[in-house]
Amino acid sequence: MSNNKYKILIVEDEVNIQSFIKANLEINDYQVICAETCALGMIMYASHHPDLIVLDLGLPDQDGMTLIQNVRKADTTPIIVLSARSNESDKVEALDLGANDYITKPFGTEEFMARIRAVLRSHRHSQETENTTGGLFRLHDLLIDYDKRQVFIENDEIDLTQTEYNILSYLSMNSGKVVTYAAIIQAIWGYSDYGSVKKLQVNMKNIRKKMGVTPGEKRYIVNELGVGYRMLEDEE
Numbered sequence: 001m002s003n004n005k006y007k008i009l010i011v012e013d014e015v016n017i018q019s020f021i022k023a024n025l026e027i028n029d030y031q032v033i034c035a036e037t038c039a040l041g042m043i044m045y046a047s048h049h050p051d052l053i054v055l056d057l058g059l060p061d062q063d064g065m066t067l068i069q070n071v072r073k074a075d076t077t078p079i080i081v082l083s084a085r086s087n088e089s090d091k092v093e094a095l096d097l098g099a100n101d102y103i104t105k106p107f108g109t110e111e112f113m114a115r116i117r118a119v120l121r122s123h124r125h126s127q128e129t130e131n132t133t134g135g136l137f138r139l140h141d142l143l144i145d146y147d148k149r150q151v152f153i154e155n156d157e158i159d160l161t162q163t164e165y166n167i168l169s170y171l172s173m174n175s176g177k178v179v180t181y182a183a184i185i186q187a188i189w190g191y192s193d194y195g196s197v198k199k200l201q202v203n204m205k206n207i208r209k210k211m212g213v214t215p216g217e218k219r220y221i222v223n224e225l226g227v228g229y230r231m232l233e234d235e236e
Contacts, residue, residue: 005031006120009050011041011067012082013060017105021054021082024109025116038062042070050077052120055099057083057090065097072098078123080115082107088226095180095228102178102227118233122176137172139234142211142220144172158210163188164203171221171231180228204229 008025012018013036022032033048035041038059045053045067053071057064064081071077078100083090086104094102100119103112137144143152149165151158160168170187171179185196204221213219222230 005029006051007031007033007048008052008054008116009041009044009048010034010054011036011038011044011059011064012054012056013037013058014056017056017082021112024113028113030116036060038064038067041067045071045077052116052123053077053079054116055079055081057081057085057094065094068094068097068099076123078119080119082112091224091227092180092182095178096182100177118176121233122174137169137175139172139175139220139232144169153211160207160210164207164210167200167203168207171229175231176233178224178228178230184228 008030010018010021010025010032012021012034018034018036022034025032033044033050035044036059038061041053041055041059044050053067055064055067059067064083068079068081071079079098081091081094081099081102082105083094083102084105091102100122101115103115135146137146141154143155144150145152146169149169151160151165151168166188167184170184181197181200182192185192185200188200189196204223208215208221211220213221218232220232222232224230
């Protein structure tokens with residue numbers, strides 16, 4: 001087995017779903033290890049140091065949320081939640097606890113594989129940029145210069161307010177990851193109040209307008225309705 005393969009831990013108790021995911025990942029040249037319970041998932045995580053965890057929330061022994069919390073106490077290993085729970089509060093809770101993405105069952109194979117690639121890329125990118133101060137962020141024709149706090153689209157500078165710039169740069173530093181409204185609000189304003197989400201949405205509307213994005217167009221930033229925002233990746 002080559003050592004350059006990404007190692008993925010699947011924590012899922014439904015045998016047919018577990019083998020379906022395992023088969024798809026192995027066809028795409030990932031190394032796969034599996035666990036059926038939260039407890040076994042933690043043991044496998046500690047002993048195998050996977051590059052990514054695919055996690056079901058409804059596990060027989062404990063809620064998968066517990067595993068997210070335990071892993072986050074230790075490190076930033078990317079976690080994609082795969083769950084039949086489709087209500088927003090579960091998504092928000094999982095993402096706020098530190099999950100990188102959330103996919104609801106049933107899911108399409110192509111989308112699932114694309115999300116895996118995006119989360120792995122984004123994690124690798126954040127590790128590479130962690131040690132550099134400032135630097136640049138590029139996405140298609142968008143360029144963010146962190147040192148100069150300037151934003152360009154097709155080489156034309158766009159005029160953002162300080163808050164708008166802070167929101168855009170925060171999303172870019174987490175590109176490929178769904179960032180919840182609460183996490184953005186905490187990072188930008190440091191507190192949450194009754195009107196915070198509305199305030200964030202107004203800023204986002206202005207940012208999109210200045211970037212020349214029409215409402216509903218999935219360019220640069222995607223709105224995960226009721227949950228948060230995700231800055232796209234270069235290859236999306």
